[in-house]
Amino acid sequence: MLLSVENINLKFGKRIILNNVSFKADTGKIIAITGKSGCGKTTLLGIVSGLLNPDSGKVFYNNKNILRWGDFRKSHFRNKEIGFVFQFFNLMPDMSSYQNIIFPALIRLFPRNVKKELNSLVEYLNIKDIINHYPTTLSGGERQRVAIARAIINKPKMILADEPTGNLDNTTAEDIKNLFIKLKKEENMSLIIVTHDKRLVEIADEHLHLENGILKKQSKQKDTKKIKAVKTVKKK
Ligand SMILES: Nc1ncnc2c1ncn2[C@@H]1O[C@H](COP(=O)(O)OP(=O)(O)OP(=O)(O)O)[C@@H](O)[C@H]1O
Numbered sequence: 140m141l142l143s144v145e146n147i148n149l150k151f152g153k154r155i156i157l158n159n160v161s162f163k164a165d166t167g168k169i170i171a172i173t174g175k176s177g178c179g180k181t182t183l184l185g186i187v188s189g190l191l192n193p194d195s196g197k198v199f200y201n202n203k204n205i206l207r208w209g210d211f212r213k214s215h216f217r218n219k220e221i222g223f224v225f226q227f228f229n230l231m232p233d234m235s236s237y238q239n240i241i242f243p244a245l246i247r248l249f250p251r252n253v254k255k256e257l258n259s260l261v262e263y264l265n266i267k268d269i270i271n272h273y274p275t276t277l278s279g280g281e282r283q284r285v286a287i288a289r290a291i292i293n294k295p296k297m298i299l300a301d302e303p304t305g306n307l308d309n310t311t312a313e314d315i316k317n318l319f320i321k322l323k324k325e326e327n328m329s330l331i332i333v334t335h336d337k338r339l340v341e342i343a344d345e346h347l348h349l350e351n352g353i354l355k356k357q358s359k360q361k362d363t364k365k366i367k368a369v370k371t372v373k374k375k
């Protein structure tokens with residue numbers, strides 16, 4: 140098992156955000172996490188990536204509990220093993236799109252194939268025209284695509300994506316969906332996607348829903364029925 144999140148508890152003040160949350164993610168699988176605004180989805184991704192410490196619980200990555208590591212080891216782990224698409228992008232304002240995207244590769248002293256990877260991402264995500272522009276001059280959707288490219292450039296084993304299609308039009312969101320399917324199939328990546336986008340829930344191998352601090356598995360059958368019902372109503 141690539142990732143095993145076990146019995147995570149977290150309170151902010153008196154409010155319980157995560158109540159004994161557990162889930163697993165294997166390589167080559169997509170997991171979708173849904174839940175109302177403010178329920179703790181971003182917080183959970185923060186814990187999975189070691190950016191945030193819970194009050195209790197464990198996060199095993201390749202059978203090692205990352206929460207016990209120091210900051211330096213955690214940063215190395217994030218750079219090498221995971222790609223994070225932040226909800227609010229977190230692009231470096233003083234760096235162009237190009238510099239933002241290649242930054243994680245730079246830290247790793249530029250593996251040789253990075254140019255090829257960059258070119259194919261730039262092409263796929265249609266960001267050639269804005270590659271030398273700075274984040275403040277970009278639209279939300281453009282920033283989102285740059286953030287996605289940055290998360291993928293190092294070919295991580297796991298992608299954590301927080302509302303990755305939140306700012307995109309239909310066609311571009313569809314492209315991102317297909318890119319995720321490709322990363323799962325061709326690169327055997329594990330993707331954990333926080334989303335409200337039905338399309339992304341549809342391609343997930345597992346759908347988890349967070350409510351009142353409790354993370355529960357949703358049956359995929361139910362999802363399919365719901366989607367079919369919506370489509371039937373639309374046709375009428
Ligand atoms: N550092 C913090 N201190 C106190 N409360 C916090 C902190 N970070 C987040 N919260 C609160 O915890 C709750 C969960 O936040 P989180 O960002 O995880 O929600 P979310 O499910 O990602 O919501 P959204 O869908 O709107 O992005 C929110 O009510 C938020 O205000």
Ligand SMILES: [Mg+2]
Nearest residue numbers: 180181226301
């Ligand atoms: Mg969030």
